[in-house]
Amino acid sequence: MTETYDVVVIGGGTAGLSAALVLGRALRRTLVVDAGEPRNAPAARMQGYLSRDGMPPTEFLAEGRREIERYGVELVRDRAVDVVRDGAGEFDVTLAAGGTVHARRLVVTTGLADELPPVPGIAERFGRDVIHCPYCHGWEVRDQAFGVLASTPLSVHQALMVSQWSKDVTLFLHTVGEAELSGEDLRRLAAAGVVVVPSEVAGLVVDGDRLTGVRLADGTTHDRSVLFVAPRAVPRTGLLERLGAELLETPFGAYPVVDATGLTTVPGVWAAGNAMGFAEQVVNAASGGYRAAATLNGELLFADLDAAVARGQS
Structure with a gap:
């Protein structure tokens, strides 16, 4: 027989665990389906989360799993490979390991994957001395010699942002032509003291276990x-x-159209964390999961009450 839950949360990262915690405390029978692919896995520490600044992401998620277990939330290490909405507006979720679970409502927190530029050495060092977010890691590397690899014209914005953490910043245009930079870009880069190098990056220079340089295609x-x-x-x-959720194209990919609570255009389906946007940090993901779960719980409560009223009047 197919197990039935009030809510199935698809994704066991910060947003999913936060939603599950709220739902468990609200006495909702809840299942978390966790494929074990958190976006911040390469990072040794997570930063900027009040009271948890510097905590390893693995420890943070492990503590979250312990917390939801105390409230009777179930967690399965698996992947949701399909989902179908039935005639009653509820959902059948198919799991990779086989079997199906039934959910009255869904919270989707499947996040996103970071596809790195294909430069030798970058993937191996990502999350250490190859990084992408100054708010996540800027303080830890402050005042060091920064390089910025330009893979799109938006990399100019990144170079300008990181100049707040170091006054020694070099922007390697890599696959971006000089002609793609506007006059305003060049003036701002000059004002920030950012050096612009119009050359493709061929690889990294590593000494022991430390990044020491950037090697260009011309060998310099x-x-x-x-x-x-x-x-x-x-x-x-x-x-x-x-x-059938409506998606909105952004410069960072297509994300579901949601309201202020994370409700998608599909009735009964909420999204939270990086499943609803590129810039959601851990603290935002926790907040989004909480908000979605609280809204969803209220919606279920009043749906059940209205159904009871209708039965009493029939």
């Missing part, structure tokens, strides 16, 4: 101890697309 090297990159965001929206 620039001493750098930190390299900022801009990964291409790949939203994991496959399940939402199967349900």
